[in-house]
Amino acid sequence: MAGKPKLYYFNGRGRMESIRWLLAAAGVEFEEEFLETREQYEKLLKDRFLLFQQVPMVEIDGMKLVQTRAILYYIAAKHNLYGKNLKERAQIDMYVEGTTDLMGMIRVHHKSPPEEKEKNLSLIIERATKRYFPVYEKVLKENGQPFLLGNQWTWADVQLIETLLMAEEKESTILSQFPLLQAFKARMCDVPTIKKFLQPGSPRKPPPDEKFVTTANRVFNRK
Known part of the structure; x- marks a missing residue:
């Protein structure tokens, strides 16, 4: 083994x-x-x-x-967290790339010069709430399912919950306009393996x- x-x-x-x-x-x-x-x-x-x-x-x-x-x-x-077919993998890739973009901004924020930290934080919040989070909120609303691709979570959901928690570390109220993402966060945090992590x-x-x-x-x- x-x-x-x-x-x-x-x-x-x-x-x-x-x-x-x-x-x-x-x-x-x-x-x-x-x-x-x-x-x-x-x-x-x-x-x-x-x-x-x-x-x-x-x-x-x-x-x-x-x-x-x-x-x-x-x-x-x-x-088995990468979809059942080519179409699902393409969807997962799209969702993952979106969270990767936002995560990259958050990840390097600590490197910002002190005089630029506030400006860069404002940009993170603006991009999160205007560009990225509305997409995932819409996907959850339109498919009417607990996760991005249906009733079974995938890699896309894992990376999304990681990104949501990172964003909340920067601004605790950043999900206030997104009730479906708030519910998604609660569901993902209750997955036993994630809860343990x-x-x-x-x-x-x-x-x-x-x-x-x-x-x-x-x-x-x-x-």
């Missing part, structure tokens, strides 16, 4: 967090090796594990996978802080 997947990244969210979310939602236990030194990173390079000299990297099913999207595709397909002591990581940035800079030799 194959061992647990092993995740190679920093002890923080970044691009690995969606991978943690998807594995946890699928009920898959995993191990992590946190990169803290330049030497760890150079060893991975020397061993030719990092195809494009980048992390995240996930060791799974005898493979060493890199590139976040490829890793997520594999996990979603393996655990949201408990204290789980592998879920807190919002990035200065320590996370400093570690990444040290590992990558950034100044």
